[in-house]
Amino acid sequence: MVIDHPRLEEKLIYNSLRENNLRINLMNVTSVPLPINGIHAPELSLIRTIGMFRGARASAVLESMGSYVINESKSILVCGDKVLTYAALSRSGIPIPKSFLALGKEAAIKAYNFFNSVAVDKPPLGSWGRMISLVRNHNMMEQIALAREMMSSSMKGHLIQEYVDTGGKDLRCLVLGGKLLGCMERIASNGWKSNVALGAKVRSVKATPLMEELSIKAAEAIEGEFVAVDLLANEGILVNEVNGIPEFKGFMRATGINVPREIALYIMRMLRS
Numbered sequence: 001m002v003i004d005h006p007r008l009e010e011k012l013i014y015n016s017l018r019e020n021n022l023r024i025n026l027m028n029v030t031s032v033p034l035p036i037n038g039i040h041a042p043e044l045s046l047i048r049t050i051g052m053f054r055g056a057r058a059s060a061v062l063e064s065m066g067s068y069v070i071n072e073s074k075s076i077l078v079c080g081d082k083v084l085t086y087a088a089l090s091r092s093g094i095p096i097p098k099s100f101l102a103l104g105k106e107a108a109i110k111a112y113n114f115f116n117s118v119a120v121d122k123p124p125l126g127s128w129g130r131m132i133s134l135v136r137n138h139n140m141m142e143q144i145a146l147a148r149e150m151m152s153s154s155m156k157g158h159l160i161q162e163y164v165d166t167g168g169k170d171l172r173c174l175v176l177g178g179k180l181l182g183c184m185e186r187i188a189s190n191g192w193k194s195n196v197a198l199g200a201k202v203r204s205v206k207a208t209p210l211m212e213e214l215s216i217k218a219a220e221a222i223e224g225e226f227v228a229v230d231l232l233a234n235e236g237i238l239v240n241e242v243n244g245i246p247e248f249k250g251f252m253r254a255t256g257i258n259v260p261r262e263i264a265l266y267i268m269r270m271l272r273s
């Protein structure tokens with residue numbers, strides 16, 4: 001298992017793998033170098049870093065050595081960049097919020113003008129709801145664009161999209177090996193962003209056939225084996241985000257599903273096949 005700063009999730013996965021008598025090597029990539037042309041790769045590598053680029057790079061190196069990785073580097077990168085995610089989802093015909101990619105201030109303002117006074121602005125990279133704004137007027141869009149110009153190159157650019165009024169709720173569905181593990185609803189405790197990191201409350205929900213179909217299709221579209229698919233539901237259901245290294249403490253609490261055990265069982269199946 002590849003880690004950087006192990007969270008509860010990584011500890012639970014570790015314990016579950018141990019309980020199933022799997023031999024585990026904990027690779028903390030912040031303290032141990034990975035040989036790029038090495039020959040002794042683990043048969044299977046589970047990528048569990050907090051840092052997206054760390055995970056994607058470690059995954060690429062392990063893949064090159066012949067390790068079976070979950071998830072593949074390409075998939076982690078596509079999930080890590082919201083523009084790449086939307087492009088992949090859209091190519092597979094999966095409904096996403098109406099969105100524009102704007103790579104400069106002028107483009108951002110034009111994209112904002114397309115919407116009827118309220119739009120959502122996000123940088124291409126990021127998590128936990130950081131730097132995501134509800135843009136309410138022209139001046140605000142301009143200020144966001146000016147601030148974004150000061151940021152590092154990977155954070156430059158905007159996704160400007162329709163605000164999908166869900167009443168501050170979204171649905172998080174976990175997919176493992178092409179199967180839906182379960183879904184929960186996240187309800188914002190203040191404001192409109194339903195990230196658990198921002199204090200959202202969670203509760204288990206039974207997936208409808210459409211939720212299940214979209215989650216599995218979204219995982220396939222980004223070629224992810226273990227992913228979290230976030231859905232926004234109002235009139236229809238749209239896929240908002242796919243996470244390639246999902247956190248799942250909140251999900252376990254809400255649904256009672258033993259995710260680490262499911263992961264261990266899945267890994268055992270993959271190792272046998």
Ligand SMILES: Nc1ncnc2c1ncn2[C@@H]1O[C@H](COP(=O)(O)OP(=O)(O)O)[C@@H](O)[C@H]1O
Pocket residue numbers: 097120122126127128129130132161162163164165166168169170192193194195230232240241
């Ligand atoms: N277009 C949108 N319409 C309505 N709510 C949104 C939209 N985009 C994001 N949100 C809300 O903001 C939260 C954070 O946005 P998200 O795109 O998931 O970024 P992050 O990677 O930071 O979690 C979402 O969980 C959702 O509650």
Ligand SMILES: [Mg+2]
Pocket residue numbers: 128129195230241
């Ligand atoms: Mg999110």
